[in-house]
Amino acid sequence: MSTPQIKPATGAQYSRIHGVGGYRPTRVIPNAEVLTWIDSSDEWIRTRSGIAERRWAGPEESVAEMSVQAAGKAIAMAGIAPEQIGGVIVATVSHLKQTPAIATEIAQRLGCGTAPAFDISAACAGFGYGLGLADGMVRGGSAEYVLVIGVERLSDLTDTTDRSTAFIFGDGAGAAIVGPSDTPGIGKVIWGADGSQADVISQTEAWDTAFAKEGAVNGQGEEVKWPALRMEGQTVFRWAVWDMAKVAQQALDAAGISADQLGAFIPHQANMRITDAMIKALKLPASVPVARDIAETGNTSAASIPLAMERMLERGEAKSGDLALIIGFGAGLVYAAAVVTLP
Amino acid sequence: MATQTEVLEGLAEIVNEIAGIPTEDVELDKSFTDDLDVDSLSMVEVVVAAEERFGVKIPDDEVKNLKTVGDAVNYIIENA
Numbered sequence: 001m002s003t004p005q006i007k008p009a010t011g012a013q014y015s016r017i018h019g020v021g022g023y024r025p026t027r028v029i030p031n032a033e034v035l036t037w038i039d040s041s042d043e044w045i046r047t048r049s050g051i052a053e054r055r056w057a058g059p060e061e062s063v064a065e066m067s068v069q070a071a072g073k074a075i076a077m078a079g080i081a082p083e084q085i086g087g088v089i090v091a092t093v094s095h096l097k098q099t100p101a102i103a104t105e106i107a108q109r110l111g112c113g114t115a116p117a118f119d120i121s122a123a124c125a126g127f128g129y130g131l132g133l134a135d136g137m138v139r140g141g142s143a144e145y146v147l148v149i150g151v152e153r154l155s156d157l158t159d160t161t162d163r164s165t166a167f168i169f170g171d172g173a174g175a176a177i178v179g180p181s182d183t184p185g186i187g188k189v190i191w192g193a194d195g196s197q198a199d200v201i202s203q204t205e206a207w208d209t210a211f212a213k214e215g216a217v218n219g220q221g222e223e224v225k226w227p228a229l230r231m232e233g234q235t236v237f238r239w240a241v242w243d244m245a246k247v248a249q250q251a252l253d254a255a256g257i258s259a260d261q262l263g264a265f266i267p268h269q270a271n272m273r274i275t276d277a278m279i280k281a282l283k284l285p286a287s288v289p290v291a292r293d294i295a296e297t298g299n300t301s302a303a304s305i306p307l308a309m310e311r312m313l314e315r316g317e318a319k320s321g322d323l324a325l326i327i328g329f330g331a332g333l334v335y336a337a338a339v340v341t342l343p
Numbered sequence: 344m345a346t347q348t349e350v351l352e353g354l355a356e357i358v359n360e361i362a363g364i365p366t367e368d369v370e371l372d373k374s375f376t377d378d379l380d381v382d383s384l385s386m387v388e389v390v391v392a393a394e395e396r397f398g399v400k401i402p403d404d405e406v407k408n409l410k411t412v413g414d415a416v417n418y419i420i421e422n423a
Contacts, residue, residue, distance in 0.1 A: 048384065235403045237387050273384045 011141030015178055016185020017343045021073025022310040023066040023173040025057040038163040045167045050272020054170035054298025056155040063095040066173035067106045067151045077343060078177035082110045086143030088117035089133055091126025091302040094152045124268045125328035126150050126302030128336025132189035134178035145179040150302030159228035170298025174306025187255030187339035190247055194333045201231040201331035240274045240329050245281035247337050248327045255339035262288045263322025264312055264342065268329055269294035269304035289317045301330060318342055345423060350416045357392045361385055371413035399423045
């Protein structure tokens with residue numbers, strides 16, 4: 001008897017992004033409001049980060065609610081029915097209820113049937129990680145369309161007394177539909193992680209010690225506070241600019257695209273200074289439009305790339321069919337970059 | 344090996360390009376932050392450019408010790 005052979009799954013030859021959508025919370029927090037929490041100035045915040053205002057979610061604007069709103073727009077743009085979605089990936093580090101994955105509720109509310117749904121934790125590279133997974137699922141034959149969502153409520157993890165981070169973070173959701181394509185629409189995703197720099201950006205305290213009874217002390221004998229995100233700015237800056245410029249170049253090379261062929265550069269909206277320095281390090285031609293959504297949105301981690309992509313398309317700064325270089329980088333440290341065709 | 348004058352001139356060009364400070368203002372006793380108004384992120388840009396130009400490694404832990412232009416010039420001469 002011959003060895004039985006497994007019938008292989010067959011997927012699409014190529015994939016692309018079919019639609020993108022975003023949700024921005026209604027509450028605007030201008031720098032003037034941040035200045036009621038920290039001793040700083042509007043000029044200092046703008047020159048250090050490029051941020052003029054950010055959006056913070058209200059009680060009704062939950063991780064699930066913002067995701068459903070953003071995904072609805074992406075699905076409409078893609079022109080597909082929710083039941084055609086064969087996978088829902090939610091990238092977030094600020095959904096504070098760990099179990100079950102919030103992706104299952106989002107998939108159910110959108111009407112995605114029994115599509116597999118799961119959360120991933122890849123911080124500011126979360127959207128790129130999700131895109132890489134979705135691309136593999138579509139081409140590998142495990143899904144026809146995959147919904148990738150980057151969503152954050154970083155306001156819940158912001159220490160409003162920390163003058164180095166209080167002004168940076170924002171909330172929001174961005175979503176994209178990845179599906180089959182006749183031509184290549186997603187270049188090789190260049191992604192990676194460097195755990196030796198795990199301490200450079202991190203949550204201040206683990207939940208178990210943080211939830212110990214009031215007045216509890218941690219291992220260093222300090223009183224435990226509600227966890228927040230902290231980072232070593234100069235170290236992150238150096239890594240984000242020069243190491244990430246190399247990763248961005250690898251993504252261009254892998255896609256066989258030169259910088260002057262790009263219709264948009266959409267880096268994670270971490271800090272305008274990082275974006276500006278990365279443009280120099282990459283020697284990006286001045287003709288390539290650059291996403292600068294951070295000025296009005298702050299740093300929304302996993303949500304920032306799809307939010308910025310939607311805004312560039314809305315404002316006509318880039319158009320459907322243009323090639324965009326995207327790169328996410330953040331806590332881990334983790335990164336993901338790719339050249340994609342804009343929907 | 345580069346002389347103090349050569350390193351100072353090179354560093355002044357870098358500071359000028361990144362922070363827009365006139366090269367003649369970049370003197371050995373000047374503090375990057377207090378006198379030249381080079382902020383912490385621009386300082387990182389200066390450091391990376393100096394590493395490339397002078398073939399020296401300046402780790403993050405070392406950067407905070409480079410308070411004045413003279414500190415940076417000496418570090419570069421000693422470690423290049």
